[in-house]
Amino acid sequence: MKIKQTTQFVDNSISVRTVIPFERKTITSVNLLVYMMKAQTEAFPDKQALALALNNAYGLRSSFRVSAYGRQIVFECRFQYIRSQWIQSKDYLKEVITIMDQIMNHSVFNEESLQEAKYLYRTRVIQQMDDPAAYSVTQAMEIIDLPHNIRLRVQGYPEDLDRITLQDMEQLDALVKSLPHHVYVVGQPEPPVLQYLGSIDSDAELQADYEAVCSDRFFTKTQQRDIAQTNMTLVYQDQITADTPLYFPMIITNAVLGAGPNSLLFEEIREKRSYCYSVHSTMIRFDGAVVIHLGTRKKYIQDVLSLVEEQIRRISEQDYEDRLLEVSKSDYIDGIITAQDHPFSITEQMFLDELLHRQQTLSDRIEKIRNVTKADVSTCAKHMKLLSAFYLEEETDEE
Numbered sequence: 001m002k003i004k005q006t007t008q009f010v011d012n013s014i015s016v017r018t019v020i021p022f023e024r025k026t027i028t029s030v031n032l033l034v035y036m037m038k039a040q041t042e043a044f045p046d047k048q049a050l051a052l053a054l055n056n057a058y059g060l061r062s063s064f065r066v067s068a069y070g071r072q073i074v075f076e077c078r079f080q081y082i083r084s085q086w087i088q089s090k091d092y093l094k095e096v097i098t099i100m101d102q103i104m105n106h107s108v109f110n111e112e113s114l115q116e117a118k119y120l121y122r123t124r125v126i127q128q129m130d131d132p133a134a135y136s137v138t139q140a141m142e143i144i145d146l147p148h149n150i151r152l153r154v155q156g157y158p159e160d161l162d163r164i165t166l167q168d169m170e171q172l173d174a175l176v177k178s179l180p181h182h183v184y185v186v187g188q189p190e191p192p193v194l195q196y197l198g199s200i201d202s203d204a205e206l207q208a209d210y211e212a213v214c215s216d217r218f219f220t221k222t223q224q225r226d227i228a229q230t231n232m233t234l235v236y237q238d239q240i241t242a243d244t245p246l247y248f249p250m251i252i253t254n255a256v257l258g259a260g261p262n263s264l265l266f267e268e269i270r271e272k273r274s275y276c277y278s279v280h281s282t283m284i285r286f287d288g289a290v291v292i293h294l295g296t297r298k299k300y301i302q303d304v305l306s307l308v309e310e311q312i313r314r315i316s317e318q319d320y321e322d323r324l325l326e327v328s329k330s331d332y333i334d335g336i337i338t339a340q341d342h343p344f345s346i347t348e349q350m351f352l353d354e355l356l357h358r359q360q361t362l363s364d365r366i367e368k369i370r371n372v373t374k375a376d377v378s379t380c381a382k383h384m385k386l387l388s389a390f391y392l393e394e395e396t397d398e399e
Helices: 024-037 047-056 092-105 111-130 132-142 158-163 166-178 191-200 247-257 264-271 298-316 322-341 343-355 362-370 374-383
Strands: 002-005 011-021 061-069 072-082 181-187 219-225 230-237 279-284 289-296 385-394
Touching: 002 343, 011 024, 011 166, 011 191, 011 343, 024 061, 024 072, 024 111, 024 158, 024 166, 047 092, 061 092, 072 092, 072 343, 092 191, 111 132, 111 158, 111 166, 132 219, 132 230, 132 289, 132 385, 181 191, 181 343, 230 298, 247 264, 247 279, 247 289, 247 298, 247 322, 247 362, 247 374, 264 279, 264 289, 264 298, 289 298, 298 374, 298 385, 322 343, 322 362, 322 374
Parallel strands: 002 181, 219 385
Antiparallel strands: 011 072, 011 181, 061 072, 230 289, 230 385, 279 289
16 A cells, blocks of 8 residues: 655545456446445445445545556546544544445446446447547547557447346456455545555555557548548657656657647647647656647648658657757656646556555656757657547538
8 A cells, every 4th residue: 555645635536457358358348347336335325325435524535546557547536535633523433444445345237227327328438439530539539540559548439338248247256356455645634544545555565567569550530520620630659658768758758849838849730820729749657659739620630640741750860949849848847747636646656556566756757857958859859659549520621
């Protein structure tokens, strides 16, 4: 169990994480498990009873997350409760522990809750895929015809729902319970809570499992939809993952390129030429890739593609102002400092440090960013190679 003792927050924040292989055959079931675990438990037979118990425990909050880390996903249970020094009830901590244990270990599965979970899941994913931007990004990954997890959707696949049975869900729940749980706490946890968390925490060593995507092939696809503008997503491979020496320089390369408004893509495509309203680039740190997404008009596609390639070339040739590099470093440093005000950002960093077997303080990370040079960023840009491009075009291109 990893604990950051701090009086910074009124709440104690707890993250309980279970690492599961990231596979197409199970990812939809893992997402369904989130809905079923929130539905009912042995002590709380329906959602209303569970919600009442959470409220009675002075607003104890519970949530779940499913996140991808290369070839693995993390099934995460989160809890936040007010530190007991602010609560007069002598049974308060007992209530907190009971609720956490019920949610994590005593969910009740039946056919009714499975069908409700399928309905809620299907509705959420269909809504996501109705969003042109989300759909474009998903498709840019899926068209990469390689045996690599970058293709898989962490949110799962609605088309797999019909084959998932109650027995499948019961077996998955048993599997999750049997796997090691890794507990992270931010705050000042009380001895009874620590004792309970210690009973479920595992001392098994975390092992990262990932590889950078790499191919000499290029994948592209175009679809049309009745939408206001074309959504285009470009995936660049760079083979720079979280354990490589160029990881921190790649963070700044991404920042200089398009991670925010102080970037070349924003300045050249949005501000100077008004080809789009927004443009953004994102690192996929466990797959060694960068995703660029923007919305534009169909007639500007080739111009935009040329401009994206030109900005990558400029970075590789160090053909941009030193000011942009320094602003990018300052913005990122401000971001990781601000993250210290969010307890679950802290637990995420604790998990990553354990997963990657590294000892890094906040000061260490800041120093690594400050030491990034233009030459380092140039080296990273030279690694970037277009892997896939997906265009969700508007059906007409009228002004």
